[in-house]
Amino acid sequence: MTVLGNLDFSVIPASLPFILTGLLFSLNLTLVAMIGGIVIGTLLAMARLSPRPALSMPATFYVNTMRSIPLLMVILWFFLIIPLLTGHPIGAEKSALITFTAFQAAFYGEIMRAGIQGVPRGQVWAGQALGMNYWQVMGHVVLPQAFRDMLPVLFTQTIILFQDTSLVYAIGAKDLLKAADIAGKNYNRPIEMYLFVAALYLLICLSLSVLVRRLQRRIAVLR
Amino acid sequence: MAYHWNWGIFLETVPGGDERYLDWLLSGLAWTLAVSLAAWAVALVVGIPVGALRTVKTRWVAACATTYVELFRNIPLLVQLFLWFFVVPELLPRDLGLWVKQDMPAKEFITATLCLGLFTASRIAELVRTGIEAQARGQRMAAQALGFTPLQTYRLVLLPMALRLILPPLTSEFMNVIKNSSVAFAIGVIELTFVARQMQEESEQGIETYLAVTLLYFITAFLANRGMALIERRARIPGTIGGGR
Numbered sequence: 001m002t003v004l005g006n007l008d009f010s011v012i013p014a015s016l017p018f019i020l021t022g023l024l025f026s027l028n029l030t031l032v033a034m035i036g037g038i039v040i041g042t043l044l045a046m047a048r049l050s051p052r053p054a055l056s057m058p059a060t061f062y063v064n065t066m067r068s069i070p071l072l073m074v075i076l077w078f079f080l081i082i083p084l085l086t087g088h089p090i091g092a093e094k095s096a097l098i099t100f101t102a103f104q105a106a107f108y109g110e111i112m113r114a115g116i117q118g119v120p121r122g123q124v125w126a127g128q129a130l131g132m133n134y135w136q137v138m139g140h141v142v143l144p145q146a147f148r149d150m151l152p153v154l155f156t157q158t159i160i161l162f163q164d165t166s167l168v169y170a171i172g173a174k175d176l177l178k179a180a181d182i183a184g185k186n187y188n189r190p191i192e193m194y195l196f197v198a199a200l201y202l203l204i205c206l207s208l209s210v211l212v213r214r215l216q217r218r219i220a221v222l223r
Numbered sequence: 224m225a226y227h228w229n230w231g232i233f234l235e236t237v238p239g240g241d242e243r244y245l246d247w248l249l250s251g252l253a254w255t256l257a258v259s260l261a262a263w264a265v266a267l268v269v270g271i272p273v274g275a276l277r278t279v280k281t282r283w284v285a286a287c288a289t290t291y292v293e294l295f296r297n298i299p300l301l302v303q304l305f306l307w308f309f310v311v312p313e314l315l316p317r318d319l320g321l322w323v324k325q326d327m328p329a330k331e332f333i334t335a336t337l338c339l340g341l342f343t344a345s346r347i348a349e350l351v352r353t354g355i356e357a358q359a360r361g362q363r364m365a366a367q368a369l370g371f372t373p374l375q376t377y378r379l380v381l382l383p384m385a386l387r388l389i390l391p392p393l394t395s396e397f398m399n400v401i402k403n404s405s406v407a408f409a410i411g412v413i414e415l416t417f418v419a420r421q422m423q424e425e426s427e428q429g430i431e432t433y434l435a436v437t438l439l440y441f442i443t444a445f446l447a448n449r450g451m452a453l454i455e456r457r458a459r460i461p462g463t464i465g466g467g468r
Contacts, residue, residue: 073436163297190309
């Protein structure tokens, strides 16, 4: 007889409120890092595409650095560095928010760069012919199209981001995984908790990717 | 910012031992490489057939392969690692489960390798599928016209071309394996990230420690990238935009 017969899933309703606070933190972290990452990432993409080396070189360096280190190392780095810079500890949760925004900016930035490069050159010329300056061409003509074209990819990246939030485990921030971990230990039912949390991640990520596929079909008709 | 720099820390001996911190780092690097390479082998062995099966005409076979991919792609790697390490031994038959928990040699290494390998396999499977679907329909038809069995069609016609087509994204996947191997610290594999955390605690020289470890990851990623680029050059497909004559 295996442990299968001894599984007791009644701990899940009992610990659900606690787990939900963890899930809420994970979702919050995802949302903040997505919005912050897309904003900073777009600026990074514009800098990378700039003809001025003073802009493009630091941006390229930043993106390439972030992309070649494991996220886990970045999380540990920020957790160590931020208190040294600010002079006082800021806690794992805040540190996670800053880290994920900074890290995801590099990835969203690369997506936005591909999006900007995919906009036909004539669009820029048309904007210039109308007397628009750089920021107007970008803001009114190029970025809206780039953003629209890249929407499915941006959302796919967000699903990856949501999964990656589980890595804040390393600095002890209380996300969905950590909450399940604690609950499993408190109720002495770690097996049930890990299975439950895996199912929850699966459900959320699968539904999101179905939505992205639908969005993709809707958007694909243009051009 | 009051930080006490000490670059000599790497040559100092670890408190209560006769090793230097440098030895820790090198041993961590060795474990990172061991987990990454072994997991990469598992990923290729599992991922290529699964990707090919996603494109076969038999519906239920393709559905099984799709299920594999969706399952392994939609659960975070760290959660999968905990499932393999804590949950799977409990679900095995009693004696086998006990053996895995107590007596299996290099338990952490094997678990991490298997987990990372099967996770990466789902990504490779997706690449292989796109590589197969990107080829002209005529390839498959020509193979059939020559009387190839389905197995021969895949082995001799579709897969060799698919693998050459997907080499560039395969390179980034290889670098991802090296980066993702850092997750193995969570079950106690003494690889680079584990060593970094431990050395920071022992020596309290966090910045030097993390700089050194980051540099080691950089060098590893760079070498992996160059190695794959070498293969890419050798395997270019003649007559394509990327491919010379």
